[in-house]
Amino acid sequence: MPRITVGVDGVTYEEEVEPRLLLVHLLRDRLGKTGTPIGCDTGNCGACTVMLDGRSAKSCCVLAVQADGSEVVTIEGLARGQEWHPMQTAFHTEHGLQCGYCTPGMIMAAIDLVRDDPDPSEEAVREGLEGNLCRCTGYATIVRAVRRGAREMARGETGARTPPETGPPPETEAQSGAGARNGAEARNGAEARTP
């Protein structure tokens, strides 16, 4: 089986993987990153969105072997120590979620969107997140959250709300360098960026 090296949330993993293994299954089933949900497994819902070498990607559309040498950031790696990312705080403040199933992917896609458009209009948010589906909210609060998050990211806000105690804080330093960019066809983001 192929052996891959992949950085996930600042930790480097070496894994033997079947060539058919999807990145989302590597994350969830092998690495325990269950904060990244699976909604459809067919690239339609966006629930599984992560950052792959700084760009948002639907991890059910990327083979694990395509992530060899790459850096992945999941929703579990967004906070810095005890401080949420501003986009996480904005979703909390604006009640941009109900069941929360779409939320990890929404937040990752939103960060990607804002890096392209630091002050997105409502229309731009709706268009930019059209690959991420929500069955609960009706999207109005999500749009408000993304626009608030964009403003706070522009101001350099730290998102200084303490996250709930769901586990140890993420590593703050990546332990391996970003490698070759793989799986570009599966990405739903635009330009290279980091969360």
Ligand code: FES
């Ligand atoms: S699980 Fe729906 S797009 Fe990946």
Ligand code: FES
């Ligand atoms: S909050 Fe339930 S699917 Fe979006």
